[in-house]
Amino acid sequence: MVKIQFYLLDINYENDKNGKAIIQLFGKTKDNREVCVLDKNFEPYFYAFPKEIDLNKYKEKVLNCGNERVYVEKVEIVDVKYLDKDYKALKVIVNNPASVNEIKRIVKDMSETLDTKEIDIPFYKRYLIDKKFIPLALFNVEGSLIEKKEFDLCIEADSIEQNEEFFSNPKILAFDIEAYAHEKRYPIEERDPIIMIAFAGNDGYKKVLTWKKFSKAKDYVEFLNDEIELLEKFKTIIKNYSPDYLVGYFTDGFDFPYIEKRCRKYNINFEIKNRPIKVSKRLSSSSARIKGLVHLDIFKFIRGNMGNALKVDSFDLNTIAYELLKERKREMEIEDIGIVWDSGKDEISNFVEYNLQDAVLTLKLAEKILPNIEAL
Numbered sequence: 001m002v003k004i005q006f007y008l009l010d011i012n013y014e015n016d017k018n019g020k021a022i023i024q025l026f027g028k029t030k031d032n033r034e035v036c037v038l039d040k041n042f043e044p045y046f047y048a049f050p051k052e053i054d055l056n057k058y059k060e061k062v063l064n065c066g067n068e069r070v071y072v073e074k075v076e077i078v079d080v081k082y083l084d085k086d087y088k089a090l091k092v093i094v095n096n097p098a099s100v101n102e103i104k105r106i107v108k109d110m111s112e113t114l115d116t117k118e119i120d121i122p123f124y125k126r127y128l129i130d131k132k133f134i135p136l137a138l139f140n141v142e143g144s145l146i147e148k149k150e151f152d153l154c155i156e157a158d159s160i161e162q163n164e165e166f167f168s169n170p171k172i173l174a175f176d177i178e179a180y181a182h183e184k185r186y187p188i189e190e191r192d193p194i195i196m197i198a199f200a201g202n203d204g205y206k207k208v209l210t211w212k213k214f215s216k217a218k219d220y221v222e223f224l225n226d227e228i229e230l231l232e233k234f235k236t237i238i239k240n241y242s243p244d245y246l247v248g249y250f251t252d253g254f255d256f257p258y259i260e261k262r263c264r265k266y267n268i269n270f271e272i273k274n275r276p277i278k279v280s281k282r283l284s285s286s287s288a289r290i291k292g293l294v295h296l297d298i299f300k301f302i303r304g305n306m307g308n309a310l311k312v313d314s315f316d317l318n319t320i321a322y323e324l325l326k327e328r329k330r331e332m333e334i335e336d337i338g339i340v341w342d343s344g345k346d347e348i349s350n351f352v353e354y355n356l357q358d359a360v361l362t363l364k365l366a367e368k369i370l371p372n373i374e375a376l
Contacts, residue, residue: 003141004035011024023124023127039127047090140159175199178197180337184338184339195230195337200362211230227262248299249365
């Protein structure tokens with residue numbers, strides 16, 4: 001039995017080999033150790049409201065619906081408020097979060113069912129709501145240590161309690177990539193390599209990786225041999241810096257999908273600290289998630305949550321940086337980057353400065369709006 005305290009920075013769930021969902025709480029201890037806490041004692045459910053019928057018969061019917069893959073674990077009769085009235089309802093507990101919608105459809109089609117509710121609450125949000133847990137709070141955990149090489153500590157929890165103390169002074173790392181532009185065209189993931197990656201940390205850290213050498217490079221420039229080394233170094237820097245928040249501007253839509261494609265080209269594992277980076281695409285949008293590491297796309301937050309309050313014609317980095325920071329991107333003809341790269345001339349240093357400035361502006365935007373993000 002071990003006891004630890006940690007700040008809750010991220011939450012998700014995974015299925016065990018039997019298909020049971022396990023809540024995963026990710027965070028850091030006060031001495032900066034990365035923690036994964038597993039809670040196996042929470043179950044997915046929804047509510048079914050019956051018509052005026054025999055409640056016990058209805059309960060038995062609901063309990064027996066489903067199949068070998070999707071089924072009801074148990075059913076409880078509970079008192080709930082519905083349309084400002086007191087109701088007897090069924091709490092329908094299913095075998096897996098993915099089963100909620102399918103079981104709901106079966107139950108809703110029953111002649112005895114009046115309505116079904118609380119179907120669309122994601123499993124991990126349901127956990128936070130029911131437990132009354134607040135992200136970024138300090139938690140006390142007791143449980144058993146288990147082996148997980150991706151984290152400094154991994155604990156299967158017996159008890160989890162929230163304290164009144166909250167996380168402050170996060171370690172932030174911003175990044176930005178630049179890709180080769182073929183004959184002044186927009187870069188294509190399958191064809192055009194990433195030629196530089198810039199980092200900026202809120203502790204003053206600055207770094208630009210590139211694989212084209214030039215004279216009089218500043219001390220934050222690191223030269224590598226090729227794109228493969230650049231991609232590997234990208235992962236190493238994030239691993240060693242160990243940020244609380246990894247931030248970017250349109251990194252869901254451009255940077256991470258681009259890096260994923262380039263890693264795939266060279267059969268490089270697309271992961272950080274043995275944790276896969278998952279890029280999910282839905283219709284015209286995409287998102288990147290790293291287990292246990294908070295990735296914030298500042299562009300997405302500003303457009304989605306602050307867009308109506310900003311009087312801007314565009315949400316590009318230059319426009320938003322000026323609107324919120326009164327700072328601008330470095331002026332460059334970015335479409336010429338491929339021409340300058342091929343020339344081998346020292347003018348490539350100007351694009352290095354351009355790349356770094358993008359990362360710095362992204363960091364400053366993150367610092368400015370982070371209180372809003374954390375509050376939400």
